Amino acid sequence: MNNPNPPRAHRSSLLTFAFCLLTFAFLFPRLAPAAEILPLTLQQAVHLALQQNPDVLLARLDEAKARHAVREARAPFFPQLAAGSGLAYSSGFPLSIEGAAPSIFQAQGSQFLFNRSQSFRAKETSEMAAASAHSTAAKAEEVAFRVASTYLDFERATRAVAAARAQIELAQRLERLVDERVQAGREIPLELTRARLNTARARAALRQLEAQAELLEQTVRADLALGDDVRVASVETQLAAQLALPENQDAAVAAALAASREIQRLESIRRAKQFQVRAEEGARWPRVDLVAQYALLGRFNNYEDFFRSFRRHNGQLGLSVQVPLFAGRQIAARVSQAESEVSQTSLRLAAARAGVALESRRLFRQVEQADSAREIARLDLDLARESLSVLLARFDEGRVSLREIEQARLIESQNWEAYFDAQTAASKARLSLLRQTGTLEASLR
Secondary structure (H helix, E strand, O other): OOOOOOOHHHHHHHHHHHHHHHHHHHHHHHHOOOOEEEEEOHHHHHHHHHHHOHHHHHHHHHHHHHHHHHHHHHHHHOOEEEEEEEOOOOOOOOOOEOOEOOEEEEEEEEEEEEOHHHHHHHHHHHHHHHHHHHHHHHHHHHHHHHHHHHHHHHHHHHHHHHHHHHHHHHHHHHHHHHHHHHHOOOOOHHHHHHHHHHHHHHHHHHHHHHHHHHHHHHHHHHHOOOOOOEEEEEOOOOOOOOOOOOOOHHHHHHHHHHHOHHHHHHHHHHHHHHHHHHHHHHOOOOEEEEEEEEEEOOHHHOHHHHOOOOOOEEEEEEEEEEOOOOOHHHHHHHHHHHHHHHHHHHHHHHHHHHHHHHHHHHHHHHHHHHHHHHHHHHHHHHHHHHHHHHHHHHHHOOOOOHHHHHHHHHHHHHHHHHHHHHHHHHHHHHHHHHHHOOOHHHHOO
16 A cells, blocks of 8 residues: 655655755856846947946046146136134234124135236136046047957957867868778878878866966956846857048148147146246236125124224224235246146147157058958968868868878968958058047047
């Protein structure tokens, strides 16, 4: 007769299994979350980097600080008002509280009417804000170029991984063919060992390329400020047809000089230093301020005991005029220091212009050389692929040795690598020239 109740040990095993199953089902989604695959083109990656890259965001914050400094420098030319109290009890003659008579309530106002030094200080700060804006634009161009360059390396690594996998398939095919020939007595066992070695080398090369591609993908994610729950997938990029390059070297130099953020930054700094000179010179001029003051006085400060009359409400409105005397030596020293900074900035500006012109010519030649190298690499690859196809057909007919096949396969693999490198180098050369001429962001929209 069957026992309707299972044994206690059996029930315990079932409960343990059920508990483990539920625990695994509950924890597995948290322990191994599926990463989202985000396909991105080069243009999309650059656009995303310009929106959320930390370096760009920090540069924009510095620019905002510079704009606020301009407002601070101009603020004294607008009415300034402060209100408070100088409440105190006086015993004897009413003394002053922070330079003012003791009062229940007091208010003070001021405004610069004529301050030549501060006027040029405000203009100097405005030019420094413009220099900060040029620095922000330069940082954005730097990040765009860095992301685009890394993306091209990532795309090249992805293609190399695909080519390495194809090489493994070919190596395995050759290994099977050699095995069949060894079994038939048409090849010695040594050839089979060599074929297995080639397959193992192909697998090792694939693992190395996959590790490189993974590192580049992580670099792209870091530049785009993406989390670990997002994986980036590259999309094939064709830059040659969409990037408009200058017609010749002179056009490249002219465009680079007109668009150079470094030159514009130095020009703004030089103008700022020139305003600094005039601000130091303006210290020789008189200063005129509009001043106003109101005070509500109390009888408990003994004003009636020491003054003929007492009024609770008191106010004054007038001008404060300050004329500098015997300050020429100090002012002249500051002016000389500011003029030295103008000269230094002018020298840096001249050197920057010469460097931009020279770099533009070098990059233009580099683009021409990279295009030639890419075309040669493509022709070499076509020749290697056709040669390998012919040799494989002859090998099936027994008219070609295995070593010739291996040599042709090695040549094809090397030519694939050379073509990928040449293609990436040509694209990077174009990006470098576009960055130099200030058209990189517009070209990648």
